[in-house]
Amino acid sequence: MSRTETTMDEPLLRIADLRVSFRLGREGGQMQRAQAVGRVVDGRAVGVSFDVPAHRTVALVGESGSGKSVTAMSVLNLLPDNAEREGTIRFQGRDLLALAPRELRALRGKDIACVFQDPMSSLNPVFTIGAQLCEPLRRHLGLTRRQALARAEALLAEVGLPEPKRRLRAYPHQLSGGQQQRVMIAMALACEPRLLIADEPTTALDVTVQRQILELLATLKQRHRMGLLFISHDLGVVGEIADQVVVMRQGTVREQGPVAQIFSAPRDAYTRALLACRPRLDACPARLPTIDDLMAAEAAQAAGGAPADTAAATPPPKDPDAPVVLEVRELSKAFWLRRGVFGRRLFQAVRGASFQLRRGHTLGVVGESGSGKTTMGLALLRLHDPHGGPTGGQVLFDGQDLLQLPRGALLPVRRRIQVVFQNPYASLNPRFSIGQTLTEPMAIHGLGGDDAGRRARAEALLARVGLDADVMRRYPHEFSGGQRQRIAIARCLTLQPEVLVLDEAVSALDVSVQAQVLNLLKDLQDELGLAYVFISHDLAVVRFLSDEVLVMKDGAVVEQAGAEQILRAPQQDYTRRLLGAVPRGWVPAAG
Amino acid sequence: MDRAAGASPGVWGAAWKRLRADRVGMTALAVVLAFVVLVVAAGLGGVAADWRAEVGVPDAPPTLLGPRAPTADPLVAGPAGPAADLRDIDPLAPRYAEWDAAAQRLRATEAPRAQTLPLGADRQGRDVLAKAIQGARVSITVGVLAALAATLLGTLLGALAGFYGGRLGDGLEWLYNVFTAIPNILLIFTFAAVLSRADALLPKGVWSIVVILALTSWTGIYRLVRAEFLKHAVRDYVRAAEAIGASASARIFRHILPNVSHVVLVQLSIHVVAAIKSEVILSYLGLGVAVDQVSWGTMLAEAQGELILGHWWQLAAATAFMAVFVTAFSLFTDALRDALDPKLRGLE
Numbered sequence: 047m048s049r050t051e052t053t054m055d056e057p058l059l060r061i062a063d064l065r066v067s068f069r070l071g072r073e074g075g076q077m078q079r080a081q082a083v084g085r086v087v088d089g090r091a092v093g094v095s096f097d098v099p100a101h102r103t104v105a106l107v108g109e110s111g112s113g114k115s116v117t118a119m120s121v122l123n124l125l126p127d128n129a130e131r132e133g134t135i136r137f138q139g140r141d142l143l144a145l146a147p148r149e150l151r152a153l154r155g156k157d158i159a160c161v162f163q164d165p166m167s168s169l170n171p172v173f174t175i176g177a178q179l180c181e182p183l184r185r186h187l188g189l190t191r192r193q194a195l196a197r198a199e200a201l202l203a204e205v206g207l208p209e210p211k212r213r214l215r216a217y218p219h220q221l222s223g224g225q226q227q228r229v230m231i232a233m234a235l236a237c238e239p240r241l242l243i244a245d246e247p248t249t250a251l252d253v254t255v256q257r258q259i260l261e262l263l264a265t266l267k268q269r270h271r272m273g274l275l276f277i278s279h280d281l282g283v284v285g286e287i288a289d290q291v292v293v294m295r296q297g298t299v300r301e302q303g304p305v306a307q308i309f310s311a312p313r314d315a316y317t318r319a320l321l322a323c324r325p326r327l328d329a330c331p332a333r334l335p336t337i338d339d340l341m342a343a344e345a346a347q348a349a350g351g352a353p354a355d356t357a358a359a360t361p362p363p364k365d366p367d368a369p370v371v372l373e374v375r376e377l378s379k380a381f382w383l384r385r386g387v388f389g390r391r392l393f394q395a396v397r398g399a400s401f402q403l404r405r406g407h408t409l410g411v412v413g414e415s416g417s418g419k420t421t422m423g424l425a426l427l428r429l430h431d432p433h434g435g436p437t438g439g440q441v442l443f444d445g446q447d448l449l450q451l452p453r454g455a456l457l458p459v460r461r462r463i464q465v466v467f468q469n470p471y472a473s474l475n476p477r478f479s480i481g482q483t484l485t486e487p488m489a490i491h492g493l494g495g496d497d498a499g500r501r502a503r504a505e506a507l508l509a510r511v512g513l514d515a516d517v518m519r520r521y522p523h524e525f526s527g528g529q530r531q532r533i534a535i536a537r538c539l540t541l542q543p544e545v546l547v548l549d550e551a552v553s554a555l556d557v558s559v560q561a562q563v564l565n566l567l568k569d570l571q572d573e574l575g576l577a578y579v580f581i582s583h584d585l586a587v588v589r590f591l592s593d594e595v596l597v598m599k600d601g602a603v604v605e606q607a608g609a610e611q612i613l614r615a616p617q618q619d620y621t622r623r624l625l626g627a628v629p630r631g632w633v634p635a636a637g
Numbered sequence: 638m639d640r641a642a643g644a645s646p647g648v649w650g651a652a653w654k655r656l657r658a659d660r661v662g663m664t665a666l667a668v669v670l671a672f673v674v675l676v677v678a679a680g681l682g683g684v685a686a687d688w689r690a691e692v693g694v695p696d697a698p699p700t701l702l703g704p705r706a707p708t709a710d711p712l713v714a715g716p717a718g719p720a721a722d723l724r725d726i727d728p729l730a731p732r733y734a735e736w737d738a739a740a741q742r743l744r745a746t747e748a749p750r751a752q753t754l755p756l757g758a759d760r761q762g763r764d765v766l767a768k769a770i771q772g773a774r775v776s777i778t779v780g781v782l783a784a785l786a787a788t789l790l791g792t793l794l795g796a797l798a799g800f801y802g803g804r805l806g807d808g809l810e811w812l813y814n815v816f817t818a819i820p821n822i823l824l825i826f827t828f829a830a831v832l833s834r835a836d837a838l839l840p841k842g843v844w845s846i847v848v849i850l851a852l853t854s855w856t857g858i859y860r861l862v863r864a865e866f867l868k869h870a871v872r873d874y875v876r877a878a879e880a881i882g883a884s885a886s887a888r889i890f891r892h893i894l895p896n897v898s899h900v901v902l903v904q905l906s907i908h909v910v911a912a913i914k915s916e917v918i919l920s921y922l923g924l925g926v927a928v929d930q931v932s933w934g935t936m937l938a939e940a941q942g943e944l945i946l947g948h949w950w951q952l953a954a955a956t957a958f959m960a961v962f963v964t965a966f967s968l969f970t971d972a973l974r975d976a977l978d979p980k981l982r983g984l985e
Contacts, residue, residue, distance in 0.1 A: 487881035
């Protein structure tokens, strides 16, 4: 175990050989368990061990399923009832595993506080911010109502909410996501905790807001001299905030050390792969290395083989005069909002977006949440409820204006423009087998001849996206997020489309899976000449895939230029702000 | 999450597996199935076909209680001594001999009536057990048919209202509000009164009750199905279906309906129980099945008069049958809901 703290005493929090498993119920008289943290290695159970020293930030990094959240939640036993913890968790010298529930409750919120990922579901919607802030103050610190209110106001001011006095009377829905997360942090700070556990506190937020929250957390840690246990899947974020990094995978610690060492000289193959497979703003390889490739290459190297060729080839130049497949002129979309009992007014979600998309090219659309990028993507496909509000402008596809086509004439066009949605868990019908999912579009459009022909084609496409043919009989819930997204892509490909709208298609995926899907998308584009409209909030991902970038803000296009040009010389303030907010990981010296 | 290669159980297969692990649910299912077998057998005439036969003495008690002791001393004492001789004053006296001779020729064969029956007899001496089985046939048939019809109506209207919204949705909402604004029992009476005039259209009895109950109980299902469709219509998988060109009816019935079927199914089973209870109430109030039929409700209505005389067995039999079936059905419904609830499916 690496020790960088100078204190020789016990650190603030020490987790030693922690193992967590979940009881799944009895089967055949034997209790079945799922090991979430810790693994059996060579017949010996190995748990998770690391320290959180006082006044330091320790980051737990890993992909989904790595056990990072379970580890953090074990500290306060915020796990479901079927969890079993073994090992030791010592906080200020006390063994938390041995504490009675009552003693543990006294610690929660007072000495150890938590901030969670989704502030919208963490705040109670029926109480005001003030009521929710005052509760821990009065319970743990025994303040009177008046004192608690004054303290709550001071706390809101400290986390940087403007007009704190007015905010005390506000309800959670009246605040934006970033403001809600500030309130959550204020609640966590209320009793001056010694340790703050932040579980993906910025994942649900926009990049610019994420930057503000990260800065706030760093300042507060300094000012209150707290220990901070920061959990994230994003190495870029971790590199900016952490002093120490613990890399976890499949319930075990792969590597831990000071942030500089992890980023500049990682010793573990997995850490190296994790660092390499993130798309970056400052480099644009033709393909992203994937974790499996990298780890296989390292293993081969260790076995004495020649290092595999992972050097990035320069991307093949694209034909700038390729035919235009999709032209959008002054596209606008508005929604009716109810006002009063009978009144309604128009909310303009997209105003005047224009672009051209050429065959084999990718148009990146970036913007923060609420900028209208998804609305625009769906408007291209006419997937909005026609009663929702008027659509204006023109979407010219092959000389036809899609927006003017009668519903009946839309079917042939549907075949040629397809869409992949953000959430792979929601975009596949859970009651359809994969075979049904893939053959349905072909049956609707009468493609592929008979049933046997359609099945053969579906199997070929599954192979193309890297899945076996025997998945045809299975159901979506048996697949991981990355696999589901491949199936969703295969479903689009069954129709041999010319344009693919990718609406945050890789945002819900882990970095390693994201790299695989991005590579797949790039290969498919080169192979089939697909044109992509790639909608994303992640500038690095957009940069990897796009030829041209559209920056949107409040429904309007603020900047439109080539991908390189936008990154190197952004013209607009907003674009500069967006670029500046992208986490860049650990930067030596200057950072 | 990946299972070994090969066919994997679908959503229904997984639900059946979960249901099988539920002991209470499986016991309830066995009871329900036993009732179904009984109903089918009674319908085919195999069991309790002769329920109208007066096989016992009036108000024969259940076998367990033993035959009723002969009434020792009636309240009004009979005349003692030989009957008074009226020959002298009766003008018809000369024909006594002729009548006696005629009486000798006639033989009234009265079948021996049982003193006790397994579950006792009603006032006419009909077997209560046979009546309860026939009553089960009528009550359960009415319950299942009415629930099916109400579910069909509610699901269809709810799907249309939730999926399309707009004018159609507003219209259906208005209809729903009208129906729910009227107190339920009043609404049932209204329909019963109207339908009783429409004899030509609808034979009185089982069918009219089915129609009455279906028309008055679709609203709850409509509300739930509409809410589910509102939620699902904007889900990505439905949008994806629209994007590949699936028609509106394909989206409603092929894509969304199977995904909300657990709601429909659970509502169906809840409404079976509710319809059985409503039928009992209607029959009790005289608005139910025809007089020549028996249902649990008519049995309860008869039992009211008998209870005063201390003859409780008809009430007990009808109540016990109904209680066992309704409880088993409710428990089965609970188990079904647990087995079908997609929230328990781990990944959603």
